[in-house]
Structure formats: structure tokens, C-alpha cells
Amino acid sequence: MIAILLIPVITAIICFALKNHKLISYMSLIGVIILAVFSVPIITSSVSSPIISLNSILYMDALSGYIMALVILLSLASGGYSIGYIEHELKIGLIDITGVRRYYALFHLFIFTMLLVVVTNNLTVMWIAIEATTIVSALLIGLGFTKRPMAIEAAWKYIILCTVGITFALLGIFITYYASTAVLGTGGALNWTTLKSIASRLNPATMKLAFIFVLLGYGTKAGLAPVHNWLPDAHSEAPSPISALLSGILLNTAFYGIIRFVSIVEPSTGSNFTGNLLILFGLVSMGISSIFILVQENYKRLLAYSSIEHMGIISLGIGIGGVIGIYGALLHILNHAISKSLMFFSSGRIQAHYGSTKIENITGVLSSMPLLGTLTFIGALSLAGTPPFNIFLSEFTILKAGVDKGLWVVVGLFLLFAVIVFYGMLSVFVKMLFGVRNAEYDNQKIVKAHYTGSDIFSYTIMVIMAICIISLGLTVPDFIDGTIRECINVLGVR
Amino acid sequence: MKNWIQAFSVIDFISVGILLAAVAMTALRRIESCVRAYTLNSWLLSLLIGIVAFMIGETHLYIAAAVTLLSKGIAIPIFLRRIVRQMKITHDVEPYISNALSLTISGILVAVVYASLKEGIFVAGFSKNVLQISIAVILIGLFIMITRRKAIIQVIGLLFMENGLFLAGFSLTFGMPAIIELGILFDMLMGVIILGMFIIQIRRAFASADLDKLTVLKG
Numbered sequence: 001m002i003a004i005l006l007i008p009v010i011t012a013i014i015c016f017a018l019k020n021h022k023l024i025s026y027m028s029l030i031g032v033i034i035l036a037v038f039s040v041p042i043i044t045s046s047v048s049s050p051i052i053s054l055n056s057i058l059y060m061d062a063l064s065g066y067i068m069a070l071v072i073l074l075s076l077a078s079g080g081y082s083i084g085y086i087e088h089e090l091k092i093g094l095i096d097i098t099g100v101r102r103y104y105a106l107f108h109l110f111i112f113t114m115l116l117v118v119v120t121n122n123l124t125v126m127w128i129a130i131e132a133t134t135i136v137s138a139l140l141i142g143l144g145f146t147k148r149p150m151a152i153e154a155a156w157k158y159i160i161l162c163t164v165g166i167t168f169a170l171l172g173i174f175i176t177y178y179a180s181t182a183v184l185g186t187g188g189a190l191n192w193t194t195l196k197s198i199a200s201r202l203n204p205a206t207m208k209l210a211f212i213f214v215l216l217g218y219g220t221k222a223g224l225a226p227v228h229n230w231l232p233d234a235h236s237e238a239p240s241p242i243s244a245l246l247s248g249i250l251l252n253t254a255f256y257g258i259i260r261f262v263s264i265v266e267p268s269t270g271s272n273f274t275g276n277l278l279i280l281f282g283l284v285s286m287g288i289s290s291i292f293i294l295v296q297e298n299y300k301r302l303l304a305y306s307s308i309e310h311m312g313i314i315s316l317g318i319g320i321g322g323v324i325g326i327y328g329a330l331l332h333i334l335n336h337a338i339s340k341s342l343m344f345f346s347s348g349r350i351q352a353h354y355g356s357t358k359i360e361n362i363t364g365v366l367s368s369m370p371l372l373g374t375l376t377f378i379g380a381l382s383l384a385g386t387p388p389f390n391i392f393l394s395e396f397t398i399l400k401a402g403v404d405k406g407l408w409v410v411v412g413l414f415l416l417f418a419v420i421v422f423y424g425m426l427s428v429f430v431k432m433l434f435g436v437r438n439a440e441y442d443n444q445k446i447v448k449a450h451y452t453g454s455d456i457f458s459y460t461i462m463v464i465m466a467i468c469i470i471s472l473g474l475t476v477p478d479f480i481d482g483t484i485r486e487c488i489n490v491l492g493v494r
Numbered sequence: 495m496k497n498w499i500q501a502f503s504v505i506d507f508i509s510v511g512i513l514l515a516a517v518a519m520t521a522l523r524r525i526e527s528c529v530r531a532y533t534l535n536s537w538l539l540s541l542l543i544g545i546v547a548f549m550i551g552e553t554h555l556y557i558a559a560a561v562t563l564l565s566k567g568i569a570i571p572i573f574l575r576r577i578v579r580q581m582k583i584t585h586d587v588e589p590y591i592s593n594a595l596s597l598t599i600s601g602i603l604v605a606v607v608y609a610s611l612k613e614g615i616f617v618a619g620f621s622k623n624v625l626q627i628s629i630a631v632i633l634i635g636l637f638i639m640i641t642r643r644k645a646i647i648q649v650i651g652l653l654f655m656e657n658g659l660f661l662a663g664f665s666l667t668f669g670m671p672a673i674i675e676l677g678i679l680f681d682m683l684m685g686v687i688i689l690g691m692f693i694i695q696i697r698r699a700f701a702s703a704d705l706d707k708l709t710v711l712k713g
Contacts, residue, residue: 128677135684142692149699153708156645156692163652163685164636167659170678171632174659178666190674233711 001042001051001058005115007035012108021090021100025083025454028104032079035111036072043069047483050490052121052193059121059193062486066330067249067256068118069483070337074248075111078241080461081345082107084454085241088352095143103143103239110136110245117253123173123190126257127166130221133250134162141238154230154237161230162221169217169257175210176264179203192260196492199267208273211265214258215277221254223311225285232292235304236357240348243300244341247307252333255311259318263491271321278319279410285312286417293424298357299350302428303343306383309421310336310391316414317398320405326493328397330484335382335390335472342465343379345458346372350432359428364437371459373433378466380429382473384422390472496549506623508542512661513604513627516634516654520596525585528650529574535631535657536566543664555668558675562660565679570653570686577646577690581697588643588704600637604630624665631658643704645693649686656682 011031018024045051046065052058060068086103089095095103113136116129142155173190179202180189189195195202216227223231235243262274289309296302310332317329347357349372354362366373382389395418402411472480498504515535522528540563547555578585589596607630635655639648696708 124674128681131681135688139688150710152692152695152699153711156696156708159689160648164655167655170659171662174663174666
């Protein structure tokens with residue numbers, strides 16, 4: 001397990017030390033591939049039985065394994081996509097060689113911090129890791145700062161809002177520790193496993209207070225409304241591969257913290273308290289994002305608001321609870337991660353082609369770039385929740401959990417917001433994809449000129465992701481199904 | 495000596511000093527004085543931890559006190575002062591609201607915390623006031639962040655929040671394991687350094703470090 005944490009750090013150091021940009025990008029790719037290879041046996045064994053190591057600071061069970069698999073899959077995709085993206089940025093002069101070195105070094109440090117979030121057993125170490133993700137990714141967002149003043153603004157908002165938010169989460173963790181001292185006598189506990197075993201004896205009033213602080217803190221990081229304000233800025237200003245990482249896995253690692261906390265708090269306070277709060281946050285997130293999706297002028301911001309919507313859906317799934325609700329939420333985490341990062345990858349391509357992120361400047365992507373257009377269309381349909389695709393399946397599962405529990409108001413609002421988002425997403429992307437080409441912004445020649453190896457490589461990655469989207473919509477493979485069931489088992493949900 | 499500490503309620507005095515440093519911060523006009531208020535706040539915090547360490551004779555609390563003094567009391571203030579010097583612009587705080595109103599609001603915040611935590615968590619420690627004071631310091635820090643225009647004052651507000659958080663954590667847990675405290679401090683130090691880098695970048699890109707300029711991204 002320690003090897004997995006060390007690989008990204010070593011890769012980061014090597015990437016920073018090298019001076020040739022080709023060499024750096026291949027080194028980075030090799031780094032993520034080695035990471036993926038090493039992680040397979042650990043993830044599979046963690047699913048069947050929890051692993052504890054390093055004086056019980058590190059701990060992995062099925063849930064950590066599941067999120068870790070997600071982190072590694074997306075870093076693999078994003079690492080591959082980065083090569084072409086950064087090559088393009090270098091060519092048009094948005095970044096220099098120092099920037100490239102910094103980009104790849106930070107990229108791997110970012111992966112390291114996210115891996116640390118999922119493998120630790122200690123609530124405070126998890127907090128430290130989540131705060132570290134903020135610091136590293138803020139640097140990644142503001143990377144090309146001098147040339148993109150907006151990116152500085154986004155990074156500043158991001159780091160300030162998230163640090164303030166997460167400060168409250170630490171207060172919540174301190175309160176949890178205080179609650180555990182009342183049960184354990186001296187010492188108290190911060191280890192998740194220990195807290196889980198005494199969870200039903202913790203003082204409910206204290207734990208309620210702790211949960212509110214933690215939900216607020218990690219909720220800021222997970223992009224739940226009304227504490228989401230940093231998210232659209234950060235996602236739209238970051239380089240596209242980083243937007244994909246932020247949206248696809250960073251939000252989920254923060255949400256992972258909330259899920260862990262729910263399972264500690266629930267036994268003492270009862271599931272109504274945590275459930276209602278999560279449902280409330282979920283519905284508010286869906287509502288706010290659906291309105292902003294309708295009025296959006298920038299397609300990367302649109303995708304960012306769609307992330308808020310999907311985090312709301314996940315929160316709703318966890319809040320509704322029960323085996324089906326949690327199953328739907330965990331499946332939704334996977335589906336959203338794949339679809340959203342595909343969309344960010346393709347929007348990065350569109351941005352590179354048209355040189356604009358304004359929706360009105362872009363028409364006829366399908367006729368000028370058929371493959372990219374098709375991929376974008378698949379991603380957009382999936383994100384909007386159209387039936388044969390993966391996100392429909394998990395949304396439907398969460399909806400079913402709500403109907404089973406008889407939460408008709410929640411189900412009604414869910415459907416209303418989902419319909420608004422469906423309209424908002426598709427009307428924008430249909431306009432962008434179909435229609436006549438916009439001659440002013442369509443640089444056909446430039447694209448033809450460098451259809452290089454790295455471009456083909458990124459397209460391969462995107463095609464594989466699109467295939468995943470379609471096949472996950474048809475059926476949930478047995479190994480994913482088994483992992484999610486094991487996660488539910490670990491969380492102790494009946 | 496131990497009796498003496500208890501008889502004169504030294505811990506209460508120090509924690510009130512921490513609160514007063516935060517309240518004073520809301521009324522200060524110059525950025526340098528704000529940095530000084532923060533330095534005083536951090537020194538008092540580390541002194542408080544040191545005295546509690548002396549009273550219960552815990553080695554790891556001595557370490558925590560020393561580390562707090564080194565990072566929050568010395569390293570961060572020096573760094574902040576360097577940034578202030580580099581800015582080379584007006585050194586006035588320029589708050590959005592008047593000082594009198596700021597002071598009143600921070601007084602109200604303290605009163606609200608005392609009123610609402612009366613029957614909340616009671617910490618069986620040396621002083622009943624430490625938790626209330628720490629929450630009040632967190633809220634005042636947040637208040638400073640909301641109502642000030644300069645980027646660097648936002649950072650100082652954040653640092654006040656974190657001092658309050660440290661105090662709260664200390665009163666609730668009597669000191670976390672040393673390694674965790676070090677981790678939190680390290681995170682904070684990195685955060686401040688990176689915020690400092692961004693302040694310089696903001697100044698370079700917008701020709702001033704007022705946050706009024708950062709209003710392009712909306713909706």
C-alpha cells in the first residue's frame with residue numbers, strides 16, 4: 001500500500017527534474033501506468049477483506065478500494081489525454097517548459113493527495129490530505145497565471161473558500177474526538193475503525209453538531225450548493241485534463257469523507273437526521289444548478305454546474321439511504337466520473353479548435369469534426385440522463401429507492417430538476433453540435449496540420465470511455481456489482 | 495507555581511488576551527498592525543499551550559507549543575511582512591464598513607457565542623471559557639474575511655480562524671498526537687505560502703491586490 005503512495009511522488013520528482021517536454025510526458029504516462037499495475041492486486045484484495053498497515057494509520061476496505069480504482073482509472077485517462085493537451089498549449093505559447101515541468105509534477109502530487117484521502121484510517125490524516133488536494137489543485141488551476149488573469153481569480157476563490165469550509169470540517173472532527181473521549185475514557189479515538197465500533201454509544205447531540213460541521217466543510221469541497229461558489233470558476237478556468245480530475249474524482253474524494261462520517265454518525269443519531277440533511281443539500285444543489293444551466297453562456301461552466309447537479313443526486317442517494325439508495329449513489333459516482341471527464345476532454349478539444357468557450361461561437365462541431373462530435377454527443381446524452389446510457393441507470397436506481405420509501409415530494413422535485421437539466425444540457429449541446437459551421441471561429445486548417453500521434457492517443461482514450469458509457473448503461477458488470485455490494489456491507493447498511 | 499497559575503486564573507487571562515487580539519484586529523487601520531495583532535495572537539496561543547503543558551506535565555504539549563511558536567509566531571509573520579513590503583501600495587486596510595460598526599459586530603458575535611454555548615459542550619478542563627473564546631475567534635476571523643477588501647487581510651482573517659480552530663481543538667482534545675498537529679501546521683504553512691504567491695500574481699495581473707478587481711467570473 002505504501003508503494004502505491006510512493007509511486008506518484010517519485011514520478012512527480014522525476015517529471016520536475018527532466019528538461020525535455022516529450023520525455024516528461026512519456027515519463028508521466030509510464031508513472032500512471034505503473035501505478036495502475038501496482039494498484040490492481042491491492043484493490044482486489046481490499047474488496048474481499050479490509051487491509052490494515054503502518055500502525056493502523058493506513059486502512060483500506062471495499063469502499064476505499066472502489067474510490068481508489070476510480071481515482072486511478074481517471075488519472076490514467078487524464079494522464080494520457082494531458083500529453084496532447086499540453087503539447088497544444090506549448091505550441092500556442094500558453095505555457096513554457098517550466099510550466100510543463102510544474103504541470104506534470106503537480107499532476108502526480110495531486111494524484112498522491114487523493115490516494116492518501118482514500119487509504120487513510122485516521123479522520124485527521126484524511127482532513128490533512130483533503131486540504132492538501134486543495135493546495136495542489138489550486139496551483140494547477142492558476143498554472144499559466146500571467147497570461148490568464150481569470151485563472152488567478154478562480155484559483156484564489158477556490159483556495160480561500162475551500163480552506164475556510166474545510167476549517168469547519170476540522171472543528172467537526174475535534175468534536176467527534178471529544179465525543180469519543182466520553183465513551184473511551186482517556187485518549188479518545190480518531191481512527192475510523194475504532195469510531196465505527198463505538199458509534200452507537202457516542203453522544204447523539206454532540207455527534208449531530210459534529211456532523212453539521214463536517215457536512216458543511218466537506219460539502220464545500222464536494223461542491224454541494226449553497227457552498228458551491230468556487231466550483232464553476234475553478235472547473236471552467238482549469239486546464240481541461242485537470243477539470244476532468246476535479247470534477248470526476250476530487251469531488252468524489254470529498255464526498256467519500258462525508259460517506260465515512262455518515263456511517264459513524266448514523267448509529268447514534270438515527271438515519272433520519274443525516275438522511276434529511278443530505279436530501280436537503282442534494283435538492284438545493286440540483287435546484288440551483290438546474291437554474292444556472294439554463295442561463296449559461298460558457299460550455300465549460302455549464303459542465304461545472306452539471307457537476308453540482310450530479311453531486312446533488314449522489315447526496316440524495318446517500319440521504320435516501322437503504323441498500324438501493326446507496327447502491328444507486330455509488331454507481332452514480334462511477335458513471336458521473338466517466339461521463340463528465342469524457343465531456344471535459346472533448347470540450348478541451350473543442351476549445352482548442354475554436355479558441356473560445358462561449359456557446360454562441362460554436363456551431364456545427366459534428367460536420368467539422370465527426371468523431372469528436374459523436375463522442376461529445378454520447379457524453380451529453382449520458383449527462384442529461386437519457387435512457388440507454390449509464391447515468392440514466394443510476395438515477396433510476398436512486399429514484400426507485402425514493403419511491404420505495406414513499407418520499408413523494410423528494411421524487412417529484414428530483415424529476416422536475418432532472419427535466420430542467422435535460423432540456424438545458426441538450427438544447428446547448430444540440431446547438432453546438434449540429435447546424436452550420438461558423439467560419440469565423442472554425443480553424444479547419446490548423447487542426448488538419450497537427451493530427452499527430454498524441455492526438456490519436458487521446459481520441460483512443462475518449463473512444464474507450466464512450467464505450468464504457470454505453471456498456472455500463474446496458475448492464476452493470478458482475479465485478480462492479482459485487483464491489484458496490486461489498487461497499488454497502490462495509491458501511492453497515494441493511 | 496502550579497497553584498499560582500490556578501489561583502490567578504492565568505489561563506483565562508491568556509485566552510481573553512487571544513480574544514482581544516482578534517477583536518482589536520477588526521479596528522486596526524494599517525496592514526502592519528494587523529500582522530502584529532496576528533503575531534501577538536499566535537504568541538499567546540503558544541504560551542497558553544505551554545502553560546497547560548507545564549501544569550499537566552505532558553511532553554508532546556511542549557512540542558506543540560514550540561512548533562506553534564515557530565510556525566505561527568515567527569515564520570508566518572515574517573512571510574506576511576515580506577509580502578506587505580513587496581506590495582508597495584497603500585498600507586491601509588480599507589474595510590467595507592466603518593470601524594465602529596466592525597467593533598460592534600464583533601462584540602455581538604462574542605455575546606452570541608457565549609449565549610449559545612452556555613448549555614452546549616462543556617469542557618472539563620482548566621477553564622470554562624476557552625471553547626467559547628475559540629469559537630468567537632473563528633467567527634471574528636470569518637467576519638474579517640468577509641468585510642475587507644485587501645487580499646492580504648483575507649489571508650490574515652483566515653489565519654485568525656485557524657488560530658481559533660487550534661484553540662478549539664486544544665480545549666476539546668487536550669492536544670492531538672504530535673504527528674497530526676505537525677501535519678495540520680504543515681498544511682497551513684503551505685496554504686499561506688501559496689496564498690502569498692497568488693497575492694503577488696494578482697498584483698502583477700491587475701496592478702493592485704484589491705479583491706474588487708476579481709469580479710469577472712460570475713453566474
